[in-house]
Amino acid sequence: MTVLYKLESFEGPLDLLLHLIDKAEIDIQQISINEITAQYMEYLHSMQELELEVTSEFLVMAATLLSIKSKLLLPKPPVMDMDEYDFYEEEEPDPREDLIRRLTEYRKYKSIAGLLHEKEHERGRIYIREPDDLAPFLPEEALNPLEGLHVDDLVSALQRALARADRKPVVTRIRRDEISVKDRMRELEGALRGAGPGGRILFSSVLNERMYRQEIVVTFLAVLELMKMKQVSCYQDRLFDDIVMEWRGETASNGFADVEVDY
Numbered sequence: 001m002t003v004l005y006k007l008e009s010f011e012g013p014l015d016l017l018l019h020l021i022d023k024a025e026i027d028i029q030q031i032s033i034n035e036i037t038a039q040y041m042e043y044l045h046s047m048q049e050l051e052l053e054v055t056s057e058f059l060v061m062a063a064t065l066l067s068i069k070s071k072l073l074l075p076k077p078p079v080m081d082m083d084e085y086d087f088y089e090e091e092e093p094d095p096r097e098d099l100i101r102r103l104t105e106y107r108k109y110k111s112i113a114g115l116l117h118e119k120e121h122e123r124g125r126i127y128i129r130e131p132d133d134l135a136p137f138l139p140e141e142a143l144n145p146l147e148g149l150h151v152d153d154l155v156s157a158l159q160r161a162l163a164r165a166d167r168k169p170v171v172t173r174i175r176r177d178e179i180s181v182k183d184r185m186r187e188l189e190g191a192l193r194g195a196g197p198g199g200r201i202l203f204s205s206v207l208n209e210r211m212y213r214q215e216i217v218v219t220f221l222a223v224l225e226l227m228k229m230k231q232v233s234c235y236q237d238r239l240f241d242d243i244v245m246e247w248r249g250e251t252a253s254n255g256f257a258d259v260e261v262d263y
């Protein structure tokens with residue numbers, strides 16, 4: 001009776017261990033060293049029977065698995081009472097910890113390598129047209145405008161342009177926005193008339209934080225002018241309270257056209 005062995009090719013001992021773990025359908029964090037070691041040694045024995053070359057890295061992993069297995073078989077030291085001893089011995093780490101970490105990292109890189117291989121396969125199915133040779137369409141005496149030009153020449157030209165720009169005087173023009181008192185009076189009249197019966201609004205409501213100092217002064221002058229014309233009366237309900245503006249006139253907005261502001 002002939003026994004046939006079919007051995008898969010693995011890239012290294014970690015690849016073989018991952019295959020054994022996946023085949024057993026167990027979690028890496030819960031690997032059984034006894035079971036994995038037995039299967040690993042069985043695989044190496046099969047390779048030797050088939051007179052296949054076993055590289056040194058597979059033998060090193062076998063020694064590592066046997067070392068971890070022997071450490072797990074050793075009895076654990078008894079628990080010491082902290083009150084009776086002045087020293088404290090740290091608990092020995094799990095001998096499988098380093099192997100589990102290496103297997104976890106190897107699985108991560110192997111997964112990424114698989115994704116990159118799929119991308120390479122997809123890219124290999126895309127064919128790009130080679131660029132056409134347009135030399136026959138060029139004129140016979142075509143001149144290259146950049147022929148004989150070096151990078152240093154471009155740098156020198158840039159430096160000269162920046163030097164000329166620095167020598168040019170910088171002129172800044174600031175335009176002043178003129179705010180008319182008469183226009184502000186019309187705006188206040190519209191706000192008072194739109195406030196409903198009685199036409200009352202608070203003086204603080206016609207001001208806002210985005211106003212410049214000039215706008216605030218013009219608003220104040222417009223209120224004074226309206227009070228002077230007896231179109232608006234201002235009062236406070238109590239001391240230091242907000243100023244209330246009340247519309248009292250019937251003059252239309254175009255009646256301010258003849259107003260002369262002396263402020």
